[in-house]
Amino acid sequence: MIAVNDLRKTYDTGTITVEALRGISFNIDQGEFVAIMGASGSGKSTLMNLLGLLDVPTAGSYILNHKEVSALEEKDYARIRNQEIGFVFQTFNLLPHLTALHNVELPMMYAGIKLSARRARATMLLERVGLIDRMHHYPNELSGGQNQRVAIARAIANNPAIILADEPTGALDSITSLEVMSVFQQLNRDGATIIIVTHEESIARHAGRILRLSDGLLIADDKVEPPIDAGETLNCLRKGAISI
Ligand SMILES: Nc1ncnc2c1ncn2[C@@H]1O[C@H](COP(=O)(O)OP(=O)(O)O)[C@@H](O)[C@H]1O
Ligand SMILES: [Mg+2]
Known part of the structure; x- marks a missing residue:
């Protein structure tokens, strides 16, 4: 599905040049759930921007x-x-003057889907992320975790082949992060290819594979066996069997 070969990105600001990616190669198959890790400045967001066609490689x-x-x-x-890529951002990037329902409908509107069809699908997607009772709320009436779930519903609105999420739990507490990871894991079980960037090993271990970047290079490609099940962790927390 994704094949990257010797990918490079140099930023040239006029005064300085930064080699953000210095030759990266990997493949990602359909249906994989991959986490990208690395220190701040290692090139994670640059890589995601290239994968998401938000920027072009050098x-x-x-x-x-x-x-x-x-x-x-x-x-x-x-x-x-x-149509082929769904984006999820750390800060959700929802439109503040639109309800959850209308935020989820927006990409379908741009894709030319008529109102009745997009309303039905947006409603179904909000149900899928557990927010059917919040569909008429505005972002400022929802918690961080709820907003991120709206953002995920929006990301999958046009049934993309790939979901890209740059630090999707970066602004969330640990329980809410698990709820968001649980949604990603459900989508992955339903066949979605997912790539997330995270700083946290405990978040990355919900994916099946971890790519590690350092200073613009890929330094490790680790299989996670088995990935942590976020839904199971949440159940144990609810029963008081564990605490975090
Ligand atoms: N638009 C830009 N212009 C110049 N340098 C940039 C730009 N974006 C990122 N960089 C630099 O590229 C390097 C990698 O950045 P980034 O991909 O954002 O890393 P990460 O997401 O891992 O923190 C850093 O040194 C950063 O300062
Ligand atoms: Mg970043």
Whole structure:
């Protein structure tokens, strides 16, 4: 699904140049759940921006769904971003003047889906992330974890092949983080390919594989066996069997 070969990104600000990625290669298969880890400044967000077509590499190859991305035209980028990739951000990036329902409908509106169909799908997606009773609430009426679940519902609105999440639990407490990881794990079990960036090993261990970056290079590619089940952890917490 994703094949990255000798990917490089250099930022040139005029006064300084930063080699944020210095030649990275890996493949990700359909249905994988991958965590990207690394210290601050190691190039995680740069890599996610390239994978998500939010930025272009300086050199190297990126094949997404059998297509070489550098061969695409600008107009293809927007369509792929809207229909093939779902984004989740640390700060949710929901539109404050729209309800949860309307935030989830938005990408479907841009994809040209008519109102009745997108309303039905947005409602179904909010039910799936456990927020059916909050669908008419605005972001400032929801908790961080609830907003992130709205953002996940929005990310999967157009049924993307890939979900990219840059520090999706970075602004959340540990229980809420588990709730969000549980949603990602359910989506992954239903077939979604998911790539998340995280600082925290305990979050990364919910994925099946951890890619580790250091100073713009890939230094490790570890299988997680078995991944932690976030739903099970939440159940144990509720029963008081463990505490965190
Ligand atoms: N737009 C930019 N312009 C210049 N340098 C940048 C830009 N974005 C990131 N960098 C630099 O590239 C390096 C990697 O940054 P980033 O990918 O954001 O790392 P991470 O997400 O792992 O913290 C850092 O040295 C950072 O300062
Ligand atoms: Mg970052």
